[in-house]
Each structure stands twice: as C-alpha cells, then as structure tokens.
Amino acid sequence: MEVLCQSRPKPILPYAGVYRVIDFTLSNCVHSGIRSVAALVDHQRADMTRYFRRWFSANRSLGSLTVLHPRNASYQGTADAVYRNLDYLSRQDSDTVVVLAGDHVYNMDYRGMLDFHRAAEADATVGVVRVPITEAHRFGTVVTEPDGRIAEFVEKSSRPKSDIASMGIYIFNKSLLEAYVTEDAADPSSRHDFGYAILPRILRKGELFAYEFKGYWQDIGTVEAYYEAHMDLLGEKPRVRLESTPPLLSDRKVSIGRSGGERGYVVNSLVGPGCVIEGYVENSILSPGVRVAKFAEVRDSILMAHSRVGYHSVIDRCILDERVDVGELCYIGFGNTTSQAERDITLLGKGVTVPGHTVVGRSCVVSPKAGLGSFPGRSVPSGSVIPLPVP
Template identity: 40%
Template sequence: DSINPEYVLVLSGDHIYKMDYSEMLENHKANNATLTVGVIPVPIKEASRFGIMNTDHANRIIEFEEKPKEPKSNLASMGIYIFNWKTLRRYLVEDQAKAREMEDFGKNVIPAYLDNGENCFAYPFEGYWKDVGTIESLWEANMETLSPDHPLNLSKDDWRIYTNNPVTPPQFITADAKLSDSLVVDGCYVAGDIEHSILSLNVKVGKGSKVSDSLVMSGVTIGENCTIEYAIIGENAVIADGASVVGTKDKIAVVGYEEVIGGPKNDGEE
C-alpha cells in the first residue's frame, strides 16, 4: 500500500528461465487484462504437476485447474503473474474480511478471478523453462547447463548471470587431476577426477577421488579415494576418505548441509 503501484509482478522462486517481463507487461496492457499468467506447453504426462490453463483463440483464460489428475490441456502456469494492483488489493481485503485465507495464487486467487468474470489472459512463452521443485529436476537442470547447446548460455555477454560469490583465489588443478565436461568455480582445489559435474565455490577434491554426474555445492570437502556419482552434495558437507555417495539417474543421492559421510563415527556408503 505504501508504494501503491499500478501493476504487481509475482514470481516463483524455484523456476529457471530468462524472460523480459516488460514484453509481458505490454501484452497485459494491450489486452486490458486484470490478470495475465505466463504459460508454457509441457508434456501431457507431466501436466498433473502444474496449474493447467484452458484458453480460447485469443488466449483468454476460460478455465484453470490446479494440478489436475486428468488434465484437459498441457498449457502450464509458469508461476509468473501480472496483476492490476487495485483489483488484487480489493480481492485480498475482501477475503480477509470474510476470514478466509487467500494464500495460494493457483488454488485461491485465479479461481476467484475467473468466478467473477475478470479479464484473465495467458501469455505464451517459448523459451527454456525449468521447474526445479524436486531433487531430480534440480539435478537435471544443473546437468543441462553443461551442454554447449543449452539455451541459457551462462557465458553470454549480452545477458550475464551474476552471483554473490566472494572474491577468492583461482581454482587449482593438480598435475594428476583429470577434468572433462565440467564446470569448476573459483576457490576449488582438485586433485581427483571430475567428469560431467559442477563444483561450486571453494570445493576440495582429494587425490584418487572420482566425481561424476554430480552437483557439489559451496564449501564441500571430498577426501581421498572417494566415489561420488549421480549426487547432490549440500553446502559445507564433508565426505571422508574412502567414502562413497552413489545414486542413479532415476534416484539422485543427496547429502545435506554440513552433513558428514564416512569417517570413524560414520562408516559406510550412502
């Protein structure tokens, strides 16, 4: 209320894509919409994971189903919404006065708009979009960035992706280490073999260890003679000498934040 904007852009935090929101806003204005939802086609077998839109020839939303068991369409909500603020505020205030809780855009807000005949439109998106709300999809999204043909080129000069990494020394790769098809961030020390993997900031990999098809997050220490396959290793975790963390493509192994695997008090494989 203190800002009192004309429009409100609402985004989800577990999706990966690149979009110019100003183009979606112009579409919203041109349609004289009160709500515009970014949408993308998904495989019909996966449609039950998403909010699904049914639209007419003008992309006006005529029906919305939140994670339907038997979807009528494969047009999924991207979790990107543009609202006219005055209209949205009115709905939220009225809902609060009636002691209901309009907490979810898919379950509560969009159905309320449609029930009251609001001008709701879909904004089709044709670029790369990934929902990383599951372990498998998070792993898959990271592995996809290793492809030189990936639509989101992390090295592209005209639209760089920045992180808040601190200033650290360059990575150090020993003479015996082997790296292929991998992304290694600053501050890493690598004495083992890295294949088709991502090593985040300040990761250490000991001699004789092999890391393949894995995402290793910041501050992880991997000892000597370890095996890491099809895994996500959480920040500041420690994999002791000789330990193994082995998953499969269909069941990714996960080591949590600051977790310790192996060593005198925690022997064995994950």
C-alpha cells in the same frame, strides 16, 4: 527439498556454484526496466533479508528494493501476503503490478508480457510454459482459447487436462488486485493463495489471459528439478547459459569456469574459484573451495562450497551440500541406474561426514550434520534415509 532448505530458504539455494536461485528473478526485473521491487518474505526471513540487502548494495541499477515481512502472524498464503501489504501497494504510482516467484530458473524480459497484458485489456495475465504432461500435476494448468483467453484454470490437479503450466508469474491491474485480495481476505474458507483462490475468482468474474513464454524455465520445487536445472548448464549446447547478455546479477562479482583446478582432469563441468582437483571430474558443477583428492572421481554431480572428496572415492549422480567431507575409498551413489533415473539422486545434507570405506547407494538421503556414527556397517542400501525417521 527439506534437507537442502533446513539451513537456508529455497530462493537463496546456491545455483551454478556461485549464484543464488533468486538472482534470476531479481536480474529479470533489472533487465526489464522494473525499478521498484518489494520482496514479501516470511520463512527464514532474517536470511532472506540479509541477502536482499547485499544484492541491492551490489546492484544499485534497481531503483528500490523493499523487504516486507509480516508484522505479527505468518502470511497465510501468497494472496494474504499481498493483502497485508496493501498500504505499500497503495503508495506506488504504477497502475500495473507484476507478481513473481523467487524459486525459478529462467531469463525473461517481462516487457513482452506487459505489452501483451495491455493489448488484451486483461484484468490479469498468467505467464505460462509448456511442460511434459507427466510433470503437469506439479503446477497450475490452463486451457486457453485461440486469443490467449483462459477458459479453465486448475491448481495442481492430480489429472491435468493440459500441458500448459502456470509459471507463477502474474500481471494485475492494481485496482482490481486490491479488490480481489480484499474480497478473498474476508472469506474464511479461502486458502488465500493466488492459484487456489484469486485466479479462479478472476476467471469467474473478469478477463484472465495466458502469455506463453517460449524460453527455458525450471521450477526447483523438487530435488530432481534442482538437479536437472544444474545439468542443463552443461554440454556443448547448454539449455541455460550463464554467459548470456544481459548478465545474471548476484550479490558480488562472481565467475565460474568450464575447466579449472590443479593437476586434475575436468570434462564438461563448471568449476568455481579455489577448487583443488587432483582426481577426475565429469559432467558436474563444483562450487568454490571444493577439493577432489588423487584418484577420486566425481560424475554427474553437484558439489557445494568447501566439500571434500577423499582419496580413491567415487561420487556418482549426487548432490553434496556445503562442507560435506567424504573419506577415502568411499562410493556415494553406488548401484545400477533404474528406468526411472530421476529418482536415483543421492543427497548428502550440509556438514555430513562420511567415514572412509563407506558405500552409499542410490536414492539415499543423509540428513545434515550426520557424522561417523550414522553409517553402521559402512554400507547404506539404496533408498535409505539417514538418520532413519522415528517410528
């Protein structure tokens, strides 16, 4: 995700052309009746703060949105972030705290999980979802008793015993959370992280439960996951529905259609406002202002705002970041799909300019702002990185 996140933090990556990933978590709070939210930000905090302010200005139904960033050194982990803002937490009236991640795609009413937490008389409750066992190593995994009590929790095991994965959603009794993060802060050997430190500590000493979420959920921690979260928007029965009720809220009034553009042909795609499509687009998501020239083809791809595809060029199974300019008679994503298709995505970073008559293979990564001189011989073999890393 490094190429996509060089110019913006992961939570405000574009999603579905006109939204941001963080919109899901914020919208879930509003629709769950949560009226007081604190956003703990560190990496690229200025960009995050600006977005939160715009979002809150457009969505006043959220009672308060407080942005908290470290006053000196960076946060050392998720638990450390909470510990260093205990003064804020102590001023809140609620005796229950919901801790959420900002880089997940899902629609969830947290009230069901809160009811479960209270009924179980838990010290803490972890939101969990079932994932393919081949993907479980990316997450904390749990082994549960029939009543939902967690018997074992392991963060990102190389050999997970379970396909029940932590969603990075936690509910704590406030007084216990304060005690646990304070105890953790005094431990010099701790990683100061909820998954690695706090949850194992609660498992040893208290009552830790799992609440299984049955809906769609995707952690966009990898390029492949980010791509799949977009492809899940498409088809006759998409796994993610933007037209759902209650609605997904953003920092502005937005809309994206399943067809559009001018004079072109669009099949099973989402097209943002202001796109000009004179070629062919299939199974793709186009952000506002994208231009697809005559006889050009875009297939199974994500094109971010103001990207341009030149005359007779092909974009196949790619992600093009904002303001990518592909010249005429190019083929980006050239080659046969392997049996491990999830590794075949070609990624062009923000502001890349691809000269005409260039072929770029599958599984390539082109770093942001790569220009005309970055494509020697106008042919880039599959699996290449441009510019090449310094030895």
